[in-house]
Amino acid sequence: MERLSIKDFSAYYGETRALGSVSMEIPDRQVLALIGPSGCGKTTFLRSLNRMNDFVKDFSVEGQVLLDGQDIYSPEMHPVILRRRVGMVFQKPNPFTKSIFENVAYGLRIQGIRAKGVLRDVVEKSLQAAALWDEVKDRLDDSAFALSGGQQQRLCIARALAVEPEVILLDEPASALDPISTARIEELIQELKTRYTIVIVTHNMQQAARVSDQTVFFLSGEMVEMGVTSKIFTTPSDPRTEDYITGRFG
Amino acid sequence: MESTRSLSLFRRVRNAIFGTITAMAFVLSVAPLLAIIWVSWEKGKSALNLSFLTTLPSGFPVGSSGGILNGIAGSLVLAFLASVLSVPVGVWAGMFLWEGGSDRLPSMVRLFSDLLLGVPSVVWGVVGYYVFSTSTGYGLHWGFSALAGGLTLGFIMIPIVTRVTEQSLRDVPRSFIEGAYALGATRWQTLRGVALPGAMAGIGTGVLLGILNVLGQTAPLVFTNYYNTGIPSSLVGSQGAVGDLAMQIFIYIHEPSPEMHTKAMAAALVLLAIVLILDLGIRFLTWGGRKFSARR
Numbered sequence: 001m002e003r004l005s006i007k008d009f010s011a012y013y014g015e016t017r018a019l020g021s022v023s024m025e026i027p028d029r030q031v032l033a034l035i036g037p038s039g040c041g042k043t044t045f046l047r048s049l050n051r052m053n054d055f056v057k058d059f060s061v062e063g064q065v066l067l068d069g070q071d072i073y074s075p076e077m078h079p080v081i082l083r084r085r086v087g088m089v090f091q092k093p094n095p096f097t098k099s100i101f102e103n104v105a106y107g108l109r110i111q112g113i114r115a116k117g118v119l120r121d122v123v124e125k126s127l128q129a130a131a132l133w134d135e136v137k138d139r140l141d142d143s144a145f146a147l148s149g150g151q152q153q154r155l156c157i158a159r160a161l162a163v164e165p166e167v168i169l170l171d172e173p174a175s176a177l178d179p180i181s182t183a184r185i186e187e188l189i190q191e192l193k194t195r196y197t198i199v200i201v202t203h204n205m206q207q208a209a210r211v212s213d214q215t216v217f218f219l220s221g222e223m224v225e226m227g228v229t230s231k232i233f234t235t236p237s238d239p240r241t242e243d244y245i246t247g248r249f250g
Numbered sequence: 251m252e253s254t255r256s257l258s259l260f261r262r263v264r265n266a267i268f269g270t271i272t273a274m275a276f277v278l279s280v281a282p283l284l285a286i287i288w289v290s291w292e293k294g295k296s297a298l299n300l301s302f303l304t305t306l307p308s309g310f311p312v313g314s315s316g317g318i319l320n321g322i323a324g325s326l327v328l329a330f331l332a333s334v335l336s337v338p339v340g341v342w343a344g345m346f347l348w349e350g351g352s353d354r355l356p357s358m359v360r361l362f363s364d365l366l367l368g369v370p371s372v373v374w375g376v377v378g379y380y381v382f383s384t385s386t387g388y389g390l391h392w393g394f395s396a397l398a399g400g401l402t403l404g405f406i407m408i409p410i411v412t413r414v415t416e417q418s419l420r421d422v423p424r425s426f427i428e429g430a431y432a433l434g435a436t437r438w439q440t441l442r443g444v445a446l447p448g449a450m451a452g453i454g455t456g457v458l459l460g461i462l463n464v465l466g467q468t469a470p471l472v473f474t475n476y477y478n479t480g481i482p483s484s485l486v487g488s489q490g491a492v493g494d495l496a497m498q499i500f501i502y503i504h505e506p507s508p509e510m511h512t513k514a515m516a517a518a519l520v521l522l523a524i525v526l527i528l529d530l531g532i533r534f535l536t537w538g539g540r541k542f543s544a545r546r
Contacts, residue, residue: 052432057351084434094425096444107433110443156429163433 003028003167003197004049009063011044013056018044021063022223024216026167031189031198033212033229035205037244040218042201046169049199050086051079067167084111087160088169092176093152095144095159100136103144103155107163122162130158131188150181157188168192170200174207186211205245209233217241287522294515302516312479313502314509318517320479320493324396325465325524327492328475331400331485332464336407337457343408344415344453345441360416366409372469378402379473395490396482399475403467407460414456418449454536461532462525468496477501495521 004026011019019041026032034042044053051072053059065072072082084107095103102109104123113119123140127133132154136147144155153173160168170189174182189198189211202208208215208229215232217224217240225238236242302317309315343359350356382390382398392398422445430440446453471477471494478491495517502514 050432052428055428055431080434080436082434083432088432090425090428090432092425094423094429096426096429097448106430106435106443110430110433110435110439159429159433 001028005066007064011048012060014058019221024226028197029193030213031193031211033208033215034201035208036218041221042218046171046201049169050083050088054079084163085165086167087165089156089160089173091172093156095152095155099141100144101140104158104162126158126162129161130154132158150177167197172201290515290518294512294519297512297516307479311505321495321498324492325495327396328400328403329461329465332403332407335401335404336411340408340411341415343412347416348419363409363412371467374402374406375470375473378470383474392486393488394476395486396492397485399471402470402474403464407464410460411456415453418452419445422448451536454532458532466496468500471497
């Protein structure tokens, strides 16, 4: 079953087309990797899935992005509600200048949830799901900035999980981390996909091969090819995909 | 080897030149403060004692005996009234400018706000007179009073607070703002919960700059409050004027009396001390939240 279904989707910055007629089905509880060289439109595509591009001046779209059959760009879909259903983790860890606890609780607080017991339960559950609980359970009131970079990124994942999204978007989540922290994030992605639909942008092709079930290759704002990851990385059907994954450009 | 040597000599000379210029700039920027403190201290120290701070001026001419309590109290009242007007308005306007970015209306507000920064303080005084103090025509007919003077100073402060608030909000990393939006925060929640706390230290500095600016003003007060040797019983009306340290210094230094000159310089020292205390106080308040800061 598809969680997200994209139909003939294009994105523009002013007059410039950054992304042209993308169509794909993103299945539930799988990891989809977006790969391609810098400027290919993969991040634009990712940020179109939770309407983070709405903040970019003169940004506009054509076509449809359906979340459980509902067009996320239709007037009935409020971006605030959409972003609670489609969570996002950024390239560089960006915890708030708050305590570890308050970082995870933030998404609930802004929905008006105040009950201490509920907040505590959700914070614990989310930190456990992000594989961070054991490292921070004794210092939940410390600043989030007392954590290492890798821990901060897992905190940001916990923060995204706390609002119980259906889809999680990861924008090169490990690119600012050391190899050990990267491995932990990748393990975490494997655990999370049993419950969430995950879309990840990565520059690192080994990473795409390791963590994803399906892979899409973008080039110059076009979707070149989508398929099962093992096939894309061994026998791609488009020569441009082969050139990219064998390192001939990018 | 030759070329390496000559390059390193060139670099050393250039380093020395820039080092000297930096040191000179530092000396020139602190020298006036040191000169002010030294002159005020040398000329004013003999008048400084506790009763100078706690008694009202008396004698003839008024001020030849007694202290400057009227000026201390009045300056604090004026700064308070100015802040009550300018902090909410300025912070609100700064948030509007931050939120609006380069849209047309915010750009116009920004331009007007900057123009206001350049209005001479005496012009503010005259306008303040016609709006607040005049007893004829449209105005509010508050007379020469603390409220008229304080609000005039408040209007001078607004563009300073606005500018600094907007800049401080812009300095909050974009990634924090996006992090909040990505969790489903509304614009207002993001502003209040993430942007404003991150900008708090900067906004505090802006309010401080505004207060320090108005504490030193005399021209706007000439037409809206002037001066009072006592403590008023009301903030408006013909009995509503307050004393003011800057005005007090100005008046005392004009008296042909060495004691009054001494008191003027002592009052200058007191004004400096108030500035220092306010500075430290506001820093303490707005930098208190640094516990969770990104900057370690």
